[in-house]
Amino acid sequence: MIEISIAGKVALFIAVPSTLLLFYWLLGRNEEEDDEFSSNDEIATSRQTVIEVKVPRSIVGPLIGRQGANIKKLQEESGARVNFKDESTLSRSSDDNRTVIIRGTSESAQKAELMIRKIIADMPAILTEEIQVPAVALGRIIGRGGENVRELSRISKAKIYIERTTEDHNKVGNRKVTITGSREQIDLAKNLIDEKIHEEEAFRAKKSVMEANREQRTSHRKDRTPEHDTHHISPAMLKDESWESTKAVMPEQKDYMEVYISAIEHPGHFWVQILSSEAMQLDRMTDEMNRFYSTDEAKLSYSISDISIGDMVAAPFESDNAWYRAKVIGIHEDKVDLYFVDFGDSEFVWRNQIRQLRPDFLSLKFQAVECKLANIKPTGENWSEAAIDFFEEITYCAQWKVLIAKTVTYESTASGMIPCLQLYDTNGDEDIDINEEMVSKKHGILDDLMTAGEEATASSLFEVPQIEA
Known part of the structure; x- marks a missing residue:
């Protein structure tokens, strides 16, 4: 056995602990380095990757989706956050693209980028095409x-913008229609518009036949006395709910419409028929009434013995001897005062000429709408005979020529709220503003009594609607 000197023992005693201490220190150092490396890895993986992608403006809507549904789904599937970069007014007008900012881990950001680029690649090219349509079909x-054009846009998925002019009551010539969408969307929109044009052409053809077959009616305004004036309908009639529910009213629209002037008392009180499919239904119903009330069955089974004010009846009109719907507004010995609900004129008819109205003849709403000229009043206390004659002539009363009308405001009368109209005659080479013509010919004066509040109300009620869908 090797003997160790005292000095060696001392050296060994000192070296062993030192070696152990050095080993422990080195081991601790390695652990610290491992911890450092681990910490550095965590920092690297927590850093966000930011990617910017240019998106054509035409794709922005589909990318976002209704109420952001598409972009929410994209974020959920990719795990990245996706936002559009705010832009200035200058960049908005000069750049055809929007910038999308993608934030997330490298993997999630890249996944979101690929998804967005696929959406852009799969999206069909957005085109814009202009077509011309007949103004008469507008x-x-x-x-x-604007309900029809919105429906066309909804079905085709294309944006449709119809050119508006300051003379949209003029039905001559063409109007420009701009359609924006994919090729397929534009083609579908054009086909739908063509269908509407063909519907209008068919309607015009039927209208021409209708006007040719209609007999001109003779106004009876000069033969009536004030107490029998249809403007002064009895209080009992005004309280009659059936009268109020069936009374003809102007449609709730803000655009120009085509009308016939069917009867006139004076420029402050006249009746129009609105040119629509219901006007043609009226002609078909009138033909059926004429056939039916000419039969022996109608004479025997539909005679009337007791008549009351407010009754709906069938009666002949003196000027053409055709049968029409009428309401009893007065009873005078052997004659009955009748208001013809589809034309607005009135007439005294012998009791024995009146027949009960067959129930199915009440299915169509009354067609005569009570109106007045907007912002025009008589030059004197009342409308002169010359003014009434001129108005009757210039509006082709009961001659079934189309005028263009626009409701300016409403006026409260004893028989309810009646529309005040601006009328135009577009039958000649030049359009005629009938309201202005009445003033220029000294048959009326401008009514400047409308208050500022009434003017503001009329303006807000009858602004031209937006047509872009």
Whole structure:
């Protein structure tokens, strides 16, 4: 056995603990380095990747989706956050693209980028095409308050913009229609518009036949006394709910419409028929009434013994001897005072000429709408005979020539709210503003008594509607 000197023992005693201490220190150092490396890895993986992608403006809507549904789904599937970069007014007008900012881990950001680029690649090219449509078909294409054009846009998924002019009551020539969408969307929109044009052409053809077959009616305004004036309907009639529910009213629209002047008392009180499919239904119903009330069955089974004010009846009109719907507004010995609800004129008819109205003849709403000229009043206390004659002539009363009308405001009367109309005659080479013509010919004066509040109300009620869908 090797003997160790005292000095060696001392050296060994000192070296062993030192070696152990050095080993422990080195081991601790390695652990610290491992911890550092682990910490550095965590920092690297927590850093966000930011990617910017240019998106054509035409794709922005489909990318976002209704109420952001598409972009929410994209974020959920990718795990990245996706937002559009705010832009200035200058960049908005000068750049055809929007910038999408993608934030997330490298993997999630790249996944979101690939998804967006696929959406852009799969999206069909957005085109814009202009077509010309007949101005006469605008009303049918646009619809009341723009409801038709909005429906066409909804079905085709294309944006449809119809050119508006300051003379949209003029039905001559063509109007420009701009359609924006994919090739398929534009083609579908054009086909739908063509269908509306063909509907209007068919309607015009039927209208021509209708006007040719209609007999001109003779006004009976000069033979009536004030107490029998249809403007002064009895209080009992005004309280009659059936009268109020069936009374003809102007449609709730803000655009120009085509009308016939069917009867006149004076420029402050006249009746119009609105040119629509219901006007043609009226002609068909009138033909059926004439056939039926000429039969022996009608004479025997539909005679009337007791008549009351407010009754709906069938009666002949003196000027053409055709049968029409009428309401009893007065009873005078052997004659009955009748208001013809589809035309607005009145007449005294012998009791024995009146027949009960067959129930199915009440299915169609009354067609005569009570109106007055807007912002015009008589030059004197009352309308002169010359003014009434001129108005009757210039509006082709009961001659079934189309005028263009626009409701300016409403006026409260004893028989309810009646529309005040601006009328135009577009039958000649030049359009005639009938309201202005009445003033220029000294048959009326401008009514400047409308208050500022009434003018503001009329303006807000009858603004031209937006047509873009």
